[in-house]
Each structure stands twice: as structure tokens, then as C-alpha cells.
Amino acid sequence: MFPSEYGAFSAVQPDLLTMALYFLMVFGLMAVLLFLTSRLGEKKPTDLKLSVYESGMIPAGTARFSYPAPFYLIAIFFLIFDVEAAFIFSWAIAFDQLGWQGWLRISFFIFILLASLVYLLQKGGLEWATAGQQK
Amino acid sequence: MGNGRAAEMSQVENLVQRNLDTIINWSRKHSLWPFFFGLSCCFIEEATAFTSRYDIGRFGAEVFRGSPRQGDLLIISGTVFKKMAPVVLRLYEQMAEPKWVISMGSCSNSGGMYDVYSVVQGVDQILPVDVYVPGCPPRPEALLQGLIMLQEKIVASERPSRAVFNLGKGGQGTTGPLLMDGISKSRDPRGPGYEGIPVRGSSVSPPFFADNRADRMWTPPAKRKELSPGDQRLAEVLHSLFAAAVVLQADVTDMMTFQVDQEILPAVLRYLKNEASPRYERLEDLTAVDESARRHRRDLPDFTLVYTLLSFSSASRVRLKSGLQGASPDTASICDLWPSANWYEREVYDMFGIRFTGHPDLRRLLMPHDWEGHPLLKSHVYRATQMTPYGLEDARNHQALDAAAFFVRKNDQEYLLNLGPHHYSTHGVVRFILDLHGEEIREMGIDLGYHHRGVEKIGEHQSWHQFIPYTDRVDYLSGVANNLTYLSAIEAMAGIQLPDRAEYIRVMLSEFFRISNHLLWFGTFAQDIGMMSAVFYAFREREMIMDIVEFITGARLHPAWFRIGGVAQDLPDGWQERVADFVKIFPKRLHEYEALTANNPIFKARTRGIGVLTLQDAIDWGVSGPNLRACGLAWDLRKKTPYSAYGAFTFDIPTGPDGDCYSRYLVRMAEMRQSLALIAQAAKEMPGGRYICEDCRYTLPEKQETLRDIDSLIHHFVTVSRGPKIPAGETYFATEAPRGEQGYYLVSDGLNRAYRLRVRSPGFANLQILPGLAKGITISDLVAILPSLDYIMPDIDR
Secondary structure, eight states: OOOOSSOTTOSSSOOHHHHHHHHHHHHHHHHHHHHHHHHSSOOOOOHHHHSOOBTTBOOOSOSOSOOOOHHHHHHHHHHHHHHHHHHHHHHHHTHHHHHHHHHHHHHHHHHHHHHHHHHHHHHTTTOOOOHHHHO | OHHHHHHHHHHHHHHHHHHHHHHHHHHHHTOOOBBOOOOSHHHHHHHHHTSTTTOGGGGTOOSOBSSTTTOOEEEEESOOBTTTHHHHHHHHHHSOSSOEEEEESHHHHHOTTOOSTTBOSOGGGTSOOSEEEOSSSOOHHHHHHHHHHHHHHHHHHOBOHHHHTTOSOOBOSOOOOOOOBTTTBOOOTTOTTOTTSOOTTGGGOTTTOTTOOGGGSOOOOOOOOOOOHHHHHHHHHHHHHHGGGEEEOSOOSSSEEEEEOTTTHHHHHHHHHHTSSSOOOEEEEEEEEEGGGOSOOTTOOSEEEEEEEEETTTTEEEEEEEEEOSSSOEEEOOTTTOTTHHHHHHHHHHHHOOEEETOTTOOOSSSOTTOOSOTTSTTSOOOGGGSOOOOHHHHHHOOOOOGGGGOSOOOTTOEEEEEOSSOGGGSSSOEEEEEEETTEEEEEEEEOOTTOOOHHHHHTTSBTTTTHHHHHTTTTTSTHHHHHHHHHHHHHHHTOOOOHHHHHHHHHHHHHHHHHHHHHHHHHHHHHHTOSTHHHHHHHHHHHHHHHHHHHHSOSSOOOOEETTEESSOOOTTHHHHHHHHHHHHHHHHHHHHHHHTTOHHHHHHHTTSSOOOHHHHHHTTOOTHHHHTTTOOOOHHHHSOOTTGGGOOOOOOOOSSSSHHHHHHHHHHHHHHHHHHHHHHHHSOOOSOSBOSOTTTSOOOHHHHHHOHHHHHHHHHHHHTOOOOOSEEEEEEEEETTEEEEEEEEEOSSSBEEEEEEEOHHHHHHHTHHHHHTTOBHHHHHHHHHHHOOOHHHHHO
16 A cells, blocks of 8 residues: 555564564464374373363362353453543644644543543442452 | 284384373373372371472472372372271272372371370382381471382382373382281281280289289379368368369379269369359360279279369469269260350260260261270270271272261251361361352361371370470471470479479470461461561571471481480580571561561451450350460460479460450460560579489489489480389379370379370360351351361361
């Protein structure tokens, strides 16, 4: 799309071809590594070896059941707010070029973020206390 | 022509393979991944090997892996217990291929000094082993040597390339044959060549006492204790309340003792706990004695139950004894009176077969659930080498109880998780079973006995003298502090007076071990909370102490250096300088530790208000040591019932404000300062004179004397070979060990070894509170509470 004066393999002005090559190398390396690990080395799959490691004991019960996981919510919220920081960083890099208009937009964005955080707090989305801790 | 070509091909193939072998072996040699796995004392030296002084990383075995999937080197460090063997085998099987095994220490090599019913006589009966590292425990350098030998073995004799390319044949990893006790290796506990000579202890084995010479030795009777006015008043009150059902025992050496009828025992205990003056608030110990092998039965019952109570206000104890008749008699449980009785009664049931009616959960506590017999019965087999050898099939067949067996109810929203016996944060081989709802612990079960070394049974078969090294290993981080308790009990019974110098040396070394223990506690506590560096700093100072201990005693972890009536040798020249160095350096280091932790907001957040133990609970559950003092009670046996030379020292009893993890941290840090002050005082005021008492009836003479005159030499010979005879009687003696109150209850039948030897360990009581603390908290808080209690498995399982 942007014909380069440095050529397709330029490191100074990368273009799509370079990226494609890069992906190809990544996938190629992964394929080789996976293939070698699956083929090479001694394999002795016994029942004991394939069983679950749980502190040296035989696990009790099944692992397929509905299980309350408050950590999951926290992790998701973290992910959401973490990703949004990326927008703020990219604004910060170019804030002088974006001018007041950019500033207003990012302020609005941050305001929305804050409002959603307050909403989360109000809904109790970040509460994670056990019976013992609430005592 | 065709043949020549094939030969040429195989030559090329061989060349390629040989070169590949070399490359693979070289890489493997320098990147062995030890699996983080330890069983007992040896693991402490193994752990020391990866701290900065020894730095196992220099040999490419850098970071110990927490999961068997990531490790390829299994170092069996410590005693392989029969209850633990199936776990060891499963972990080994779950490791990746190829894998190597180093057997570290005498126990793992051959059972070592633990030729006892609960110990496998060498891990090579269930796993192949490449390198055996001798020692008890081996020094860290010895382990490094073992590692180098394994590396040499890999380079010299393994042909991995065929296995790597799946071409069949070749050879890699540890493949040595399994050995079998009595078939492919010697069964004699003393090694080969002793056939025809009776095994040690046979002269005192019931019912024959063959060729027993203790009867021909004379001793004065056991020391007698006069009752205090307070004791006499209480005896009168009990007599007026319960009449003939409570009988005051005439001859006692340690504390007021009553013979109580079994029917009214709970009533007497209730009275002593709630109404008597002084009130006896703590159930110090509960155990039993099998009287069937007494040499003079007279009117003794089949079993005697022994209850020891402690009064905090008067700093005194009382003992109640109650006879039971029959092979597996019943008696009433006192769990409603003291919650701590729960484990004690289970242990008595496990070890003697005595049943407690009304006990909420009377199951085996220490032995595997499928064990036959009750080990502390005199009729139960003692040595492992008298039993069928334990082999691979046993390790496959005897599996632990399923986690679901530890709880009554279980709905499908809850998840059962085994934390241990092999886990970073269990600090020893113990199995916690968590009933989880999300991250929250709803219920907690504890499975003990993975570290049961049968110490109490061993005590009945070793002479008084020979048992000393076993005490070191009861709490393997407290070294000679264990000797002190055991020997003080003997000395109290026989009325042995120690020279001042011996007492001071004992105090000084015991306090060194207290600091050493607390340092290891500090390092692991901080590590469990997430601070990696603390353990490396703590081990640096711990090595200083180990050097001093080694300089004085010649050993590191287990000096076994105290003797009946004194210590083994005089202090060597130059000890003052080394001790003075430590006393000078250590306060600064302590300050550094505190800078790292005390005001660290993360450390505080993880420990403040976590695992709060109320003082009342602590007393009811028999908690002792720093854990009790962290609840605010200034109770320290060194001050309250001064023993050894402690009465002559000035020091404080640090207490904590809140009974939480942080308070327990504060108390131990302050205790290190106090111990340092004690060491400084002991070094400064060290009296001259003998290091062992002159009473050669019981003690070893000083070494120089045995070289000078025949009288001393004879006494030395008799005490070493036959062991001293201790007069018939019983005594309980407790000291303030680093982890709390450790007591030895000794019953002598007038022989050269104990008739019954009972260890009242601090950890047993301290750990029993855990399910109560764990209810309703998260796993991460549990991981902060576990190290804060500072328990150790060998003194819980014994």
C-alpha cells in the first residue's frame, strides 16, 4: 500500500510483507518446536503419571461442577480497565498534536471509566470477603 | 560387499549416536532440576544447600521445582515412613522422563537409626536409586558431592540418544534394581557380620529380660518431692469431696499425683479445671501406659491412663492416674471439658486400643487407617526388620483415606483439596484437607502420621544413654534443646546435681538453637508470604550459629551433645571469640530483618488481624510457647518454673498484643533479642569447674579421668555399654523449647532403659487449633497462618 523506498525487507520502514514474514517465522518455529517435543524423548505414560498431581494424594471427587470463582470477576475487571489504559497511553504520546479537542475526548473517556468504576463499587462487584474476614 | 556397506553404515550411526550422547549428557549434567521434596531433617540440609553459602546453583541445579512435572531429580531427603511411601512412589511416577534419584541420609539409605515399625528400611525398596549420600544428616557439601557423582554417572554411563529418538534400547535416568530387605540386602540393623549376636536391647525385652544385669546394680531410690502447703490443702479438699475414690500417691518425684477411680475421673477433672484453687486450666498431657510387661505386676492394672494438668496461677502441675482393665478397655472421653483432649484421646486409642466413649471422632490419628495392632502395646512388634519387608507392592496397595472421609457433609458446590503431604507451605509432611467454597475454607481436616518415627517405642528399647540422639530428631531444628528436656527429666528422677559450668553451657547452646530455629522460621514465614529474599538472609546468620555449634559440639543439626549429668566435652579453646562475634553482629542483622518486614505494608496486610487466636482458646487448647505469648500471656517456663541455670539470668518475656500472625511474628523477633542477651550473659559469666557431674553411677566420667584411673574407666565402660540404671519411678519434666513447652514423661521400672517414654510436644497442641482458625478464611490467609504457628512434624507425629 505504501511503496517503500527502502525495499520490502526494510527494518526502518516496515511494511506488510515484513509482518507476514515475521508471522510465518513465528508459526514455523512453533510448529517445529511442537513437532520435536511430540516426537523426541522417551514417553512412559502410566496411569499414575497421567493422574492429577495434588500434593501427592489421589484427588477426591470430580473437577466438573459449578464452582464459585470471585477471582474471575476481579480478573475480568482488571482486564477491561487495563486495556483501556492503552487508549490513554496512545493519547499521551500524541497529546500535543491532538490539541484541546483530544484532551476533551480523553477526559470524557476517563470520566466514563470512573463512572463505571463507581457503578462497580456500588454493585459490590469488587467485594471479595469470606465469612471469616467479614467477622 | 553388502556386509561391508552395512558395517560402514552402523559405524556412522554409532559415531553420530556417540556424539549425540555426549551433547545430551553434557546438557543434562549441567541442568538437573531438583524436585522440591523433603521428608525430614535431611531436607533442612538440602535446603541449606541452595542458600548463598553452598549455592547448589553453581552446579546447574538452580531452582527447586514445586511440581513433579517440572523436576527430573528426586532427592529423597529424610525418613521414608510407611504411611508416606505410597506418596513418595506416586510423586516419583508423576515426574517427567528421564528422572534420577539421590537418596540423602541414613534413613533414606537404609532406615538408619530408625529400625522401627513405621519406617521403610531404605527407599531403594520402592524406587531405583543412583547415588546414596551418607550422613545423619549429611552436610550440604555432602549433598553437593552426591550431585557431582550423579553428574559423573550421567556422563560416564548413560546412552540417551536412542531413547530420545525412540529407537529402543539405550539407557537414561535412574534404572537401578529395587532391593529387598533380607533378600538382596542385609536385614541386620547393624550391618552384615553380626549374625549370632543378640540385637541390642534384648536383655531388657519382656517377658524374659535375658541376661539383664541392671538388677545387680544399686542406686538410691528415686528422688522424693515434698508436697507444698497448697498441694496439701488441695489433697484434703479432694479427699473430702471424693473420699476413697481419689488416693494421693505417697512417693512422687515431680508433682502431686492421685490415683483416681475411672468412673469419677471426669468429675475430678471438671472440679480441678473449674472450681479448685488454684484452678488447673490446661490439660498439659494425656497418655497411657501399658502395664503388662512390668517385672513386678503386684496390683497394677492392665493400663494406666495419665492426665497431667497445669495451673497458670500457681505455676504447678498435678497428675491423675486411672487404672483400666482388659485388652481394649473403655473409658469416658473428656473432650467436652478440654477440646484439646480430642487428639490426645485419638492418639491413645491409636497407640493402645483404649476406647473413649463420647469422643466425637474416635479414629486412628498417627498410624495408617489400615494398620493392624496398636504400636505402643508391649505385645506389638518393635523393629521394622522383625516385620515383613515393605516393598513396591505395599507402596502401591496401601493408599491414604480419600479426602471425603474427613468430613461429614459435602454438597456439590464444595470442592475438596488436599494441601499436603507434599506441598511447599505445609512445612513438613502433613496432609491438610480443605473443604472449599470458592476461595473460602468451609471446613478443614488434618491427617497426621506421615512423620511418625515411633520415637516413644524406641525409647522403651534403647538405654537411657543411647536414646539421647533420638531426642535431637524429635524437633530437628532445636538440636540440643531437645536433649535438655529429656536429660532434665532423668536428672530429676535420679536426683543428679549438675556443676554450674555444665548448666551454663546447656543454657548457652539451647539459646543458640532457639535463635537458629527462629531464624529458619523467619525466613520461611516471610517466604510463604511472598518475600523471597528473607530466607537467604536468615540462613546466612543461621550458618554462623551452625558454625559455632559445630565448633563446640562437632555437629550441626543433631549434636546429641548433652549427657546425663552434664555435657560431652568442655568448651574448646577459642569459643569466646566466636560467640562474641555473633553477639556483636547479630543485633544489626535483626535490625535489617525488621527493616525488611516490620513496617512493610504488604507484610502487615498479610499478617495483621489474620489467624487471631484468643487467649481463652489458647489456654483451652493447650497452646504454648511464642504462640501463647502472642495472645498476651507472659508465660515462659524459663521464668515461671526456672530450670537448669535460667534462674540466674535476667531476661524478659516478650508478649504480643493481638494473638494474630503479626503478634506471633513480633514475639519471635523479640525472643531472638532475649536469647542473644542470654547467650551474652552465659558467655560472660561462664563459671569454671567440671563439665559433667562427679556422680559416676549415672554419668560418664570426664574423658581425661578415664585415661588416668581405672575406676573412671570402669564407670565409663559400664555407662557406655550397659547404660546407667535409673531408679524405679516416674517423672514429667517440661522445658521452654523454641516452639513451646516440650515435656518428657519417663516411667522407669528400675532398668537401664525407660519402661515408658512419652514426649509431650508443643506442636501437637499448637497444630490442633488450626481447623478453628481456618474456618471461613481464604487459602492465602491459611498459608500465612501455617508458618506463623511454627510447628514441625517430627514432634507432632513423633
